[in-house]
Amino acid sequence: PILWALLTALAIVAPFYRTLWMNYSIAALAGGAALIAAIDAWSRRAKSQLVFFGVLLGPVAIAIAAAAATHPEKFRILTRLIPSFAGTSGGVAELQSLLIRNGALSLWPVWEQFGGAIVLTIAGIIVLGEIALKDPDPRRDLIFFWSLTTLLLTLGQVRMTYYFAIAAALVCGYLADRLWRSPVYFRWAAGVAIAALVFAPNIIQAAQTMPGESPDxxxxxxxxxxxxxxxxxxxxxxxxxxxxxxxxxxxxxxxxxxxxxxxxxxxxxxxxxxxxxxxxxxxxxxxxxxxxxxxxxxxxxxxxxxxxxxxxxxxxxxxxxxxxxxxxxxxxxxxxxxxxxxxxxxxxxxxxxxxxxxxxxxxxxxxxxxxxxxxxxxxxxxxxxxxxxxxxxxxxxxxxxxxxxxxxxxxxxxxxxxxxxxxxxxxxxxxxxxxxxxxxxxxxxxxxxxxxxxxxxxxxxxxxxxxxxxxxxx
Incomplete structure (x- = not known):
């Protein structure tokens, strides 16, 4: 599924190859698809998982060392960008960490963005992770890793919320479906809990929010x-x-x-x-x-x-x-x-x-x-x-x-x-x-x-x- 997802994304962005910086995305998607295909083919033949991961990480380490040696200036720029995934400044509000408010650690911005849905989303990610360990399934595991990755990116930078919002909706839906399949006596309690956590806070916030105009x-x-x-x-x-x-x-x-x-x-x-x-x-x-x-x-x-x-x-x-x-x-x-x-x-x-x-x-x-x-x-x-x-x-x-x-x-x-x-x-x-x-x-x-x-x-x-x-x- 990951391979097909990358190939689908590649087909979507390929026509824009002349757009500024788009070639980097095309190269990343094509390289990622080729790498995943190679890993999948090799993993089927590898006798030892330890040797497999060792050989897999070896070329990555060599590539990083080669980049640092041959292009030191560009490599330094890259290393300076890494901390930005934990939030940065530059006067860009959407690059701030979602856990920071007025320079101090706070959970309130998370609640402002997602309301009670964040509780169900985190619970759903935990459930998906537990199932992935016991009964691996590529399609379900893709949602788990995608949701977990976008959650971590979102906590680092506010702008990543537009990625995580989709994952949160899917995970909440998945968890709601599992709860609905539970015994009848538990369904009503689950329905009330979901309505109270997911829908009620968002309805109140939407009612209190005045429509804005941008630009004014x-x-x-x-x-x-x-x-x-x-x-x-x-x-x-x-x-x-x-x-x-x-x-x-x-x-x-x-x-x-x-x-x-x-x-x-x-x-x-x-x-x-x-x-x-x-x-x-x-x-x-x-x-x-x-x-x-x-x-x-x-x-x-x-x-x-x-x-x-x-x-x-x-x-x-x-x-x-x-x-x-x-x-x-x-x-x-x-x-x-x-x-x-x-x-x-x-x-x-x-x-x-x-x-x-x-x-x-x-x-x-x-x-x-x-x-x-x-x-x-x-x-x-x-x-x-x-x-x-x-x-x-x-x-x-x-x-x-x-x-x-x-x-x-x-x-x-x-x-x-x-x-x-x-x-x-x-x-x-x-x-x-x-x-x-x-x-x-x-x-x-x-x-x-x-x-x-x-x-x-x-x-x-x-x-x-x-x-x-x-x-x-x-």
């Missing part, structure tokens, strides 16, 4: 504007639906936005994104959005032939609660050249009741970043910053405490007082993400060309900022 109205406005008001990157609108030649021609320009939005830009806007959910070029996009001056950002945009920049309200930290879970901190997962602490700090401060509460302090680098200068200030100059403050910090390497905070009416007064308190650990900050603590020059190569309908914040220049904004880079 503001993003749809931006994407449709992009399609209708920007030049065709390949010169012809029909090229979007054409079969690309190989190698594909290079687009006249690309659009810079955070990688989360790449497929939207391509699928609805019909434009070429600089980066997309494959995370290709995500590092360059992060470096551009965090760039501290216009020339630094311009160099990245010119290298990638980007003509438009899209920013939205989810990228800057408009709310201090986004300091730990928002998109802005995720930028630093991709741009390793800069430190998050250089842009903002989280310190604890005692409130009136003596309780230590977190406080977000925005540093000058935050306001100088291209992202904030575009979204918050619209690329305009900030002549009179009103958010200047000096924060007195006590940092022992484990805890950072905000001892005192002195606010000033201007940057000049704050900077005049800073040398006198530098030895005491004071730094220039702002406590408001919309009020800069430093002067900002106007951006000269970025022209606002679109803003969506929804107003989200008002900056210190008393300009209302819209949910999604598009700038043309000249």
């Amino acid at each position: 109205t503001d993003w749809r406005e931006a994407l449709l504007w992009l399609r209708g008001h920007t030049p065709e990157p390949f010169g012809d609108a029909s090229y979007y639906y054409a079969r690309f030649p190989s190698p594909a021609p290079r687009a006249a320009y690309s659009v810079l936005a955070w990688w989360d939005y790449g497929y939207w830009i391509m699928g609805i806007g019909h434009r070429v994104p600089m980066t997309n959910p494959t995370q290709s070029n995500a590092g360059a996009a992060a470096a551009c959005l965090l760039a501290q001056n216009e020339s630094e950002a311009a160099a990245i945009l010119e290298q990638s032939a980007s003509r438009y920049v899209i920013v939205d309200a989810r990228l800057p930290m408009l709310n201090s609660s986004e300091a730990t879970g928002g998109k802005f901190p995720a930028l630093f997962q991709w741009d390793r050249e800069v430190s998050l602490d250089d842009y903002f700090l989280i310190a604890r401060q005692r409130d009136a009741n003596g309780v230590m509460m977190p406080r977000v302090l925005y540093r000058p680098a935050y306001f100088r970043s291209l992202l904030v200068r575009l979204f918050v200030f619209g690329g305009a100059a900030v002549e009179k910053p009103s958010g200047a403050a000096l924060a007195y910090l006590r940092d022992d390497g484990k805890n950072r405490e905000l001892v005192d905070l002195r606010e000033f009416p201007s940057e000049e007064l704050a900077m005049a007082a800073e040398p006198g308190c530098r030895m005491q650990g004071c730094i220039l900050v702002s406590t408001n993400s919309l009020k800069s603590c430093v002067r900002l020059e106007a951006l000269t190569r970025f022209r606002p060309v679109f803003a969506s309908s929804t107003e989200v914040v008002q900056n210190e220049n008393r300009l209302f900022r819209k949910e999604v904004q598009i700038y043309e880079f000249k």
